[in-house]
Amino acid sequence: MNPIAIELNATLAGTMAGAAMSELGRRMYFPKGIISQAAEAKKEAYAVDATIGIATEKGSPMSLSAIRDALSGLVPGDIFPYAATAGLPKLREAWKKETLKKNPGLDGKSLSLPVVTTGLTHGIAILGDMFLNPGDAVVVPDLYWDNYGLIFSDRLGADLREYPLFDAKGGFNVDGLVEKLAVLRGKKAFLVLNFPNNPTGYSLKAAEAQRLAAALKAEADKGTQLIVVCDDAYFGLVYEEGVRSESLFSELADLHANLLAVKADAATKEELVWGLRVGFLSFAGKGLEPKHHDALVQKSMGFIRASISCSNTPGQALVLKGLESPSHDAEKALTYAAIKARYEETRRLVGAMKGPLKALPFNSGYFMTFASPAGKTEALRRLLLEEYGVGTISFMDKYLRVAYSSVDLDKLPTVFKAIDEAALRCCS
Ligand SMILES: Cc1ncc(COP(=O)(O)O)c(C=O)c1O
Known part of the structure; x- marks a missing residue:
């Protein structure tokens, strides 16, 4: 147990709340x-x-006037009613259109309609709930967003298996990842790929992306059931030639029948709306048909309904208006x-x-x-x-x-x- 949890439990010892805790x-x-x-x-x-991790200018958050100006134009229907459990239908359609536009490699591939989550954190937590039993392996690099630990390990009791993010030449360590996957061969492996990476700011070079996709395909060929979460929180913020800006989700979407690809992304950083709390989950995999996508969407809706009921309406309305704005x-x-x-x-x-x-x-x-x-x-x-x-x-x-x-x-x-x-x- 984490030492901070132990300390909190000690503080609550002798109280009814402490004794009653799950x-x-x-x-x-x-x-x-x-x-x-x-x-x-x-x-x-x-x-x-x-x-x-926000973008500021002169002490204030950066923002798009396409979204800022939409604030005063919101009507009661954009603000007060419940949103549908999987999100505003128009926003889901608009985000899918954006995803396809920004990831040309998805052309001709089949993926679900995105499910709206309350920020990307919530989307990741839903995926953990959906695919992880206590003790299941979660493969992550040694440098990862610290909340993965709280979500996967502390909350769900999964076992984080780390590989060094960088190889000896300072590139992405495909071999290190494969080594961790080899231990899970023939079993289930849940892995999270986060590029641009938090905390390092590293994204794959084009050749590394190809090697990585080939390595995952090889593992899937050997019978490992891979759930690959592409945490695309910082999507689009790539600054060097030869570094891949497209999500790896494009390659993974139809790579192998033993690989389920999930694109976990958000308006949070892409639309500079950190506090609006609008994220998305999109599912794809070789051989998955619309009925399978729909079943995965409905599973996600079950987790949403059972926790937060639905995401907030005004945040979604604002993101939608921003995406639709000609100046966006x-x-x-x-x-x-x-x-x-x-x-x-x-x-x-x-x-x-x-x-x-x-x-x-x-x-x-x-x-x-x-x-x-x-x-x-x-x-x-x-x-x-x-x-x-x-x-x-x-x-x-x-x-x-x-x-x-x-x-x-x-x-x-x-x-x-x-x-x-x-x-x-x-x-x-
Ligand atoms: C890698 C990564 N994933 C997910 C998130 C969570 O994003 P959100 O604020 O939309 O929950 C962050 C936020 O800092 C992040 O750095």
Whole structure:
């Protein structure tokens, strides 16, 4: 059991609530991860907050006027009634159309209508509920979004099996993944692929994507039943030539009868609406027909009905209006260009750093991560917060994540200078 859960249980010991708690209730806790470190950064008088995965400009969240302006045009019917359990039908159609437009590799392939979830987190939790029994294996890289641990391991009792994300050459470690899958040969394997990756900001190069798809096909050929979740939270934020911007879901959608592909994505980052909480699940697999898609959609609806009943209506209405707006694509291109400029500046600044930190490979998304050969990144984080006014995220006392998406271009030099200096002081 997680030490924080043990502490909470000890606090509740002797109370009726503590005695009445379910096994799951006893296991549950709030991790000291990204969210609590970000909250700490907000409490300190900080100059720059590079903790949290949103895109900001001059201290405010970036947003599309296509969505902002739609707010005042919402009518009561867009706001107050319940939404259908699987989401507003027009939004589901519109998101599918967008998915097909942005992923030309899906051309001619069959996939379900997306199910609306309350953010991508909720979609991932539904997939866990649908496919994982306690003890089942979940294959993830060693650098993954920390909430996978809480969802799959702490909540569902699944067994996270990690492979090193990077190989010796700093590319995606296809062999490491295959090694973990080989242990599960002939059985069920649930894996999550997240590109652009949180926390590293790494996306597959075109050749790596091909190798990965071929490796998954080979495992499926050997009888392993693969459930592959493409966590596409940062879809579209790819900044280098030769790096794959399309979701791997396109390849997986009809790869093998032993492979179920699920695209878990969201308006959250794609439409810059972090707080609206609109996510989607789309299912595909070789040999799956519309009746199978529909059954998977209905299973998802069952999990929604049994937990939150349905997602909120105004968030969905706003995302739909944004997608339908004639200015949508041009506006999104501008926000992409702004984040790409920060990426390029980050690359330049990281390249000029002299201190002990080593940047892990990055080419996309919102973040980059440093590894500290001497560890001590929690002390580094605190030093940065307290003496330099810079909020970052440390994890495993070995890594420091920087969200350049939430730092204005002109502040990036200050951030990386502070990190370099502070690391020389505490991680040499
Ligand atoms: C990799 C990854 N997946 C999923 C999510 C969750 O997205 P949402 O806010 O839509 O629940 C995040 C959010 O930070 C993320 O980084």
